[in-house]
Amino acid sequence: MGRKSDARGEEVTVSDLKGIYALWYREVKVFQRERSRVVSSIINPLLWLLIIGGGLGSVLSFGGVNYQSFIYPGVLVQAALFSAVFFGVYIVWDKKIDFLKEVLVSPMSRTSIFIGKILGGSTDTLLQSFILLIVGYLFEATGILTGITFSLLSVALSIVFLVMTTIGLVSIGLIIGSQMESPEGFQLVVSFLIFPMFFLSGALFPIENLPGWLSPFVMFNPATYSVDGLRGTLVGLNRFSLGLDFLVITAFSVVMILIGTYAFRKMRL
Amino acid sequence: MHIIETRNLTKRFNSLTAVDNLSLQIEEGEIFGLLGPNGAGKTTTLMMLTTLIPPTSGTAIINGFDIVKAPDQVRKSIGIVFQDPSSDETLTGYENLKLHGLLYDMDNELREQRIQEVLTLVELTERQHDAVKKYSGGMRRRLELARGLMHHPKILFLDEPTLGLDPQTRGHIWVYVRKLAVEEHITIIITTHYMDEADRLCDRLAIVDQGKIVALGPPEKLKKDLGGDIIRLRGKNGQFEELRGLDFVKAVRSREGDVYITVKDASIHLQEVLNRVGKVDSVEVRPLTLEDVFLHYTGRAIRDGSPEGGWAEKAMHAGRR
Structure with a gap:
């Protein structure tokens, strides 16, 4: 079996470039037409920022930064986490409505299909991240948030962190999606994954003085390094060096891409 | 040379033998039907021939390429219309066809030209910029027929092409399929469990049951042989x-x-x-x-x-x- 499926072309060839573009094009078109998806993906993070952040912000601040501004980078990661991983559900739907067969039966290699899917999903998620960055900037400019640095450099660095994080997270969603038969099953598995990832990332609390039992979970969580990197960039509060944050996130994304490529090759309909 | 030749093609799922040592030859330009009840192994055969699942043993040669050894070449030679709709209903008919052209790495100019050609063939030119979710079942099937043809396949596979369609639409689809066979000079393989469809559409039939061919020949001859x-x-x-x-x-x-x-x-x-x-x-x-x-x-x-x-x-x- 293994050898037989290896006979499929697995490398990305020039002839696959248009196909990769096609997969991206489809995601972007669908995203454009389902505006409600964009709106709902923005509303949820804003609720966290304004209600949890605003509520606790009246009594809390960390490292001289108001709580609301403190969790702003965490909310960026949270938004990316939820929409990127949940993007994987579309591959489960594709299996159901059979669009996936149309792609799998084309001459494109599985690796190229995976890359096209990552690009499509990352574009959706990053678009939403950009909107949240703009919202953050407007809040800062109008005084709703304070202590956040929006400079060319900080925004550029934030985008780098968000891009690397998103690629890894979209891959996780696609890996799970490629293995699942039903959207319900996908949601169940993903919920068990992303809620702990969110709560253990330090998005909502500082990670300097955690209880001993909690610390390992937080340190092992790739999202922790995204939050730390973004918080360092935007608010100036980081536990690790930005270089280490970047390295960990990049390594995480590379590993996820490798696993995802493998999962797509083995994917059954 | 036969355009399709299966050699002891076999697929087992655990203890179930879905396709059992299937050996048959299909000639270029034929409309060939696989007729049998649900679960006879028709769709499994089609999935193997289109390289979506590997055979347990045996193989098939399609357009000169081995489905096990050269699946990429096989995929370039074929077009498929699946049993379940496989177009993206959020996109327009035109966009679905464009995606298909991109997936098959067609030259941009040729792609646009072919999109309009196949749309004309299935009479969907007027509706090409409507979202597919606004299409009727028959229109959607026609769009998928058009899509299967876009990249000039040598062989077109149709899996239960009229399943769930009303009698009038079924008649229309048959007319299109006939037209395609003539105008595009392609070999068409159809799976069906409709007798009338097999009878009226196919040049030759293999009647399959439990993964095996029980009778093979033109519909008229199959009937004449029995009286x-x-x-x-x-x-x-x-x-x-x-x-x-x-x-x-x-x-x-x-x-x-x-x-x-x-x-x-x-x-x-x-x-x-x-x-x-x-x-x-x-x-x-x-x-x-x-x-x-x-x-x-x-x-x-x-x-x-x-x-x-x-x-x-x-x-x-x-x-x-």
Whole structure:
């Protein structure tokens, strides 16, 4: 079996470039037409920022930064986490409505299909991240948030962190999606994954003085390094060096891409 | 050279053998049908031929390429219309076709030209910029037919192309398929469990049951081999031994007070049959159908519960006693 499926072309060839573009094009078109998806993906993070952040912000601040501004980078990661991983559900739907067969039966290699899917999903998620960055900037400019640095450099660095994080997270969603038969099953598995990832990332609390039992979970969580990197960039509060944050996130994304490529090759309909 | 040749093609799912040592040849330009009940192995065969699943053993050569050793080349040679809709309904018809052209790495100019050509062929030019979710079932199937053809495949696979469509739309699809075979000079492989579809559309048929071919040939020949017409006599009993001896009588069966006589050609032989059996309450004549052919080779009706199938099945069982 293994050898037989290896006979499929697995490398990305020039002839696959248009196909990769096609997969991206489809995601972007669908995203454009389902505006409600964009709106709902923005509303949820804003609720966290304004209600949890605003509520606790009246009594809390960390490292001289108001709580609301403190969790702003965490909310960026949270938004990316939820929409990127949940993007994987579309591959489960594709299996159901059979669009996936149309792609799998084309001459494109599985690796190229995976890359096209990552690009499509990352574009959706990053678009939403950009909107949240703009919202953050407007809040800062109008005084709703304070202590956040929006400079060319900080925004550029934030985008780098968000891009690397998103690629890894979209891959996780696609890996799970490629293995699942039903959207319900996908949601169940993903919920068990992303809620702990969110709560253990330090998005909502500082990670300097955690209880001993909690610390390992937080340190092992790739999202922790995204939050730390973004918080360092935007608010100036980081536990690790930005270089280490970047390295960990990049390594995480590379590993996820490798696993995802493998999962797509083995994917059954 | 055959455009498709399967060699002992086999697929097992655990203990179930879905396709059992299938060996057949299909010629270029044919409309070839795989006819059989649900679960006969038609779709599994199609999935193997289109490289979506690997065979357990054996292989097939498609357009000169081995499905196991050169699946990429095979995929470039074929087009497929799946049983379930596989177009993106959020996108327009045009966009779905454009995606297809991109997936097959078509040259941009050729792609745009082909999109309009195939849209004209299936008469969807006017609706090309509407979202697919606004299409009717028949329009959607036509769009997928057009899509399957876009990249000039040598072979087009159609998996139950008219499943779930109303009779009028089915008729339209048949017309399109015929037209495609002629205008695009391609080989078309159809799976179906509709007798009328197999009968009217296919040049040649393989009747499959439990993963095996039970009969192979043009629909007319398959029916002729078994006789031409069935005469049903009511209100008659007896064995009619004298009828069995006649050279134009293929079979005689009696069941529940009715007698079923299979003859070469009822228009010629009905009178003689009636002369020999004497007075009857009523006579009914119908041509032999593929249903009867299927029944003959498998002992079962394709669709249980259908009036005609039930009718013929009873006759069959009577004959076996």
